[in-house]
Amino acid sequence: MTGIDIKDGNFLGINENLISAVKTNENLISAVEVNENLIPRIEANEKICPNAKVYEDIELAEPIFVSSEVPDKIYEKMLGNSIMLKDKAEINIKDYSYLQVSYYGFDNETHIGEMIVNRKVANDVLSIFKELYDIRYPIEKIKLIDEYGGNDELSMEDNNTSCFCYRKVQGTKSLSNHAKGMAIDINPLYNPYIEGENISPASAVAYADRSLKQKYQISKNDDIYKIFAKYGWSWGGDWKSKKDYQHFEKR
Ligand SMILES: [Zn+2]
Numbered sequence: 001m002t003g004i005d006i007k008d009g010n011f012l013g014i015n016e017n018l019i020s021a022v023k024t025n026e027n028l029i030s031a032v033e034v035n036e037n038l039i040p041r042i043e044a045n046e047k048i049c050p051n052a053k054v055y056e057d058i059e060l061a062e063p064i065f066v067s068s069e070v071p072d073k074i075y076e077k078m079l080g081n082s083i084m085l086k087d088k089a090e091i092n093i094k095d096y097s098y099l100q101v102s103y104y105g106f107d108n109e110t111h112i113g114e115m116i117v118n119r120k121v122a123n124d125v126l127s128i129f130k131e132l133y134d135i136r137y138p139i140e141k142i143k144l145i146d147e148y149g150g151n152d153e154l155s156m157e158d159n160n161t162s163c164f165c166y167r168k169v170q171g172t173k174s175l176s177n178h179a180k181g182m183a184i185d186i187n188p189l190y191n192p193y194i195e196g197e198n199i200s201p202a203s204a205v206a207y208a209d210r211s212l213k214q215k216y217q218i219s220k221n222d223d224i225y226k227i228f229a230k231y232g233w234s235w236g237g238d239w240k241s242k243k244d245y246q247h248f249e250k251r
Contacts, residue, residue, distance in 0.1 A: 063102030063110065063133050065126040070098045070116060074144070078116070081150035082165045091166060096181050097122035101129040104136045106216075113142020116164035118181030121250050124231045125163075125184070131227045138216065140187060156201035156246070159189035183249035186224065190216035191245035193236070210237075210245065218245055 070078075070093050083091055099115045099122060110133075117125050132139070140159045148154040155162055166179045177183035185191075192204035199208050207214060218224055218237060225235055228248040236244025 063130070064112060065099075065101050065130050065133075067097045067099050067122040067126055069094065070096055074098055074114075074116075077144070077146050081146035082116070082144065084150070084166070087166055095119055096164065099125060099129075101126065101142065102133050103129065103139045103142060104133065106138050106140045108136075108138070111142075113139070113161070114144050115142060115162065115184075116144065116181060117184075121182060124233075124250070128227055128231055128233075131230075132224065135223055135227075137224055138187075140216075153201055156185070156188035156192075157203050159187055161186050161188070177249045177251075182251070183247060185246040186218060186248065187216050188246040190214065191218045191237075193242070193244045193246065195242035 075093050079085060079088060095118065096116050097119045099117055101113050101115065102110050103113050105111050113129075115125070139161050142161045143155075145152065145155045145160070145162045145165045148158065148160065150165055152165060152167075161184065163184045164178060164181045165176075167176050168174065168179070169176050178185075189201060189204050190207050192207055193200040194208055199205055207217070210217065210219070213219070218235070220235070220237060225237075228235065231250075233248045233250045236247030236249070
């Protein structure tokens with residue numbers, strides 16, 4: 001890229017491999033191939049491209065669906081939250097992947113969410129969220145449960161979509177499917193877990209009656225159900241005794 005003068009550039013679109021258009025004062029470079037050097041170089045020198053320093057906040061023309069090893073910084077954040085310190089030794093973090101996925105929020109804008117999933121299902125989860133994005137399936141937020149101190153009730157109350165939380169099934173030594181990174185809860189406030197009189201989150205009482213077909217409700221054979229099913233994931237709303245309407249899992 002040496003010799004190209006980006007004086008007042010605007011990023012119109014970035015994905016992991018391509019900056020699809022970089023507009024400059026005088027020049028329009030229609031397709032600039034990355035160029036692993038360009039982004040760090042621009043970050044380092046905001047004078048070259050004043051808008052680039054906030055490129056993470058720019059609404060991206062191209063959605064992203066990327067997977068990587070769990071970065072050290074994220075792992076540190078997980079310790080004491082989604083991974084309790086007493087359980088730390090039981091986990092090989094290399095078995096998990098860190099995902100970033102684009103999604104449509106309830107505001108109908110695109111956002112980027114973060115998830116930790118089992119490495120074995122990382123590609124399938126990226127494909128599932130790509131399909132959800134393509135049909136503009138509304139998801140309110142996708143944050144790591146560590147933002148809620150690893151507290152599932154708080155995450156559900158906030159209607160946060162999430163996957164990984166390392167916990168044993170209550171009263172047993174067996175790991176939950178969330179601990180394995182093989183289960184995802186979608187819009188949990190509107191799709192509570194119901195077992196007898198027990199509703200989780202507790203604030204979801206208004207969404208317990210599934211015959212009402214309320215907005216954001218997940219139902220058998222609807223779009224999201226079919227997308228997860230296509231990749232071999234089952235739905236907690238199909239369970240017999242208890243119902244977990246937010247829950248999709250791979251076994
Ligand atoms: Zn779940």
